[in-house]
Amino acid sequence: MDCSNSCTSEQKLQVRKLEISDKGKGYLELLQQLTVCDSVSDKEFEKRFEEISSYGDDHLICVIEDDQSGKIIATGCMFIEKKFIRNCGKVGHIEDIVVDSEARGKQLGKKIIEFLTDHAHSMGCYKVILDCSIENKAFYEKCGYKQKEIQMAKYFN
């Protein structure tokens, strides 16, 4: 569904950067659909928001707000890594993509990925990378991504 063509006024969506007031619009509850995110106080939220904001355009959190409900219904983030390789190149890293379970099938995930990918391009990155499960591979292929390597992880807990 392309909102610019087919949405009614009741379905108006804003694609924008995270704002500090989004904690009150269900942002953390949305992240809980992705993984553990259940005990962040207002103070902790503000501190982390300011830490991330201090990176400016190098760390961007994108959200989609449903204007009717006033809720955040999709999000994703990108940080930009500065390297020496590729002649002091930059790489965009996409993380923590989630679409509200009740808002799926509307291409909101694709909108988030496009917003973040365009940001990386405008910032001069030579590539964007992300890690995902095998189950989500087809979705990212539809967004123009191709499988490249494997992800390895070490957990401390």
Place this chain on the structure above:
Amino acid sequence: MDCSNSCTSEQKLQVRKLEISDKGKGYLELLQQLTVCDSVSDKEFEKRFEEISSYGDDHLICVIEDDQSGKIIATGCMFIEKKFIRNCGKVGHIEDIVVDSEARGKQLGKKIIEFLTDHAHSMGCYKVILDCSIENKAFYEKCGYKQKEIQMAKYFN
């Protein structure tokens, strides 16, 4: 080979953070063994070094210098991502691991990974992740990493 036990004085190695003088010790030539990195001027190097340094402990480049030759023979880097999920958790990302082709078989890669992983742990990260080729999976398993997801990439050039 564990240098603390078996190296002669001629093979003394320093594991440390990147210094701005390392450009003159073959740091960029070492990165060229990984990928394109062939036209970085002193000025560009200094600018990027300062950009990365401005992140403090959140972006660490580790090198191993061979004290005998005065050359950088291994390197790797880590940046720390600040999240809202996992109750405002942090994740260490490892990138750009390379060991000089003439210095392989001495566990220098393992030393770099351990240095970076220890750094992430000390910074309070709940996990460390990295992307690698299937060919390098066994190496990272020896470092305590396990395969988790797949990496997707989009190149702009």
